[in-house]
Amino acid sequence: DAKTTQPPSMDCAEGRAANLPCNHSTISGNEYVYWYRQIHSQGPQYIIHGLKNNETNEMASLIITEDRKSSTLILPHATLRDTAVYYCIVRGSTSNTGKLIFGQGTTLQVKP
Amino acid sequence: ETGVTQTPRHLVMGMTNKKSLKCEQHLGHNAMYWYKQSAKKPLELMFVYSLEERVENNSVPSRFSPECPNSSHLFLHLHTLQPEDSALYLCASSLTLTGGYNEQFFGPGTRLTVL
Numbered sequence: 001d002a003k004t005t006q007p008p009s010m011d012c013a014e015g016r017a018a019n020l021p022c023n024h025s026t027i028s029g030n031e032y033v034y035w036y037r038q039i040h041s042q043g044p045q046y047i048i049h050g051l052k053n054n055e056t057n058e059m060a061s062l063i064i065t066e067d068r069k070s071s072t073l074i075l076p077h078a079t080l081r082d083t084a085v086y087y088c089i090v091r092g093s094t095s096n097t098g099k100l101i102f103g104q105g106t107t108l109q110v111k112p
Numbered sequence: 113e114t115g116v117t118q119t120p121r122h123l124v125m126g127m128t129n130k131k132s133l134k135c136e137q138h139l140g141h142n143a144m145y146w147y148k149q150s151a152k153k154p155l156e157l158m159f160v161y162s163l164e165e166r167v168e169n170n171s172v173p174s175r176f177s178p179e180c181p182n183s184s185h186l187f188l189h190l191h192t193l194q195p196e197d198s199a200l201y202l203c204a205s206s207l208t209l210t211g212g213y214n215e216q217f218f219g220p221g222t223r224l225t226v227l
Contacts, residue, residue: 034215041200041221041223042220042221043114043116043202043204043218043219043220043221044155044202044204044216044218045114045218046215046216046217049215099157099160099168100155100157100216101157102154102155103154104154105154
């Protein structure tokens with residue numbers, strides 16, 4: 001599985017868009033980009049994932065660069081409840097254990 | 113609510129005790145996982161079950177013993193633990209092990225303290 005690099009922390013003003021970057025320069029063709037978040041002392045929550053195309057759901061948008069070496073998770077209107085650690089994970093579709101390798105993630109602090 | 117429940121939510125035990133953590137998923141999934149999250153560390157995968165068969169044991173000490181009696185239930189039996197085993201233990205499930213659209217749903221975790 002490819003490794004990912006994320007900034008350790010970011011701040012965002014409430015109501016503004018939060019853009020969380022992730023580098024995955026060694027990603028291979030059959031590997032997906034997954035995003036999870038973990039609010040303090042709770043279980044991680046799935047947000048979104050994608051392969052090549054940009055994806056959007058009710059929680060967020062995922063923008064993947066054309067070369068797939070980096071991606072950005074966008075929370076369009078951040079609220080205080082979006083304060084959490086955000087994990088960018090690269091995972092292969094053929095992994096026989098469905099392994100998610102969690103790194104340190106980005107701690108997003110949404111401020112009033 | 114993710115459809116994955118864990119009990120108890122908090123557990124304090126002595127090093128000589130035997131206890132069990134329980135996980136139940138109501139999603140019709142076929143794969144279940146145990147993770148450990150120690151303070152200020154990333155989540156670590158401990159065990160993976162698919163269709164009630166253990167497919168991965170990630171070098172976990174034998175004082176942790178998993179059990180998967182059916183695809184909806186997963187247990188983690190604990191005995192003679194050490195204080196360094198104090199952590200948040202998380203259970204997760206997914207529809208299958210493989211595939212590109214196979215997100216994992218996590219329970220709220222059990223906060224374990226070993227005295």
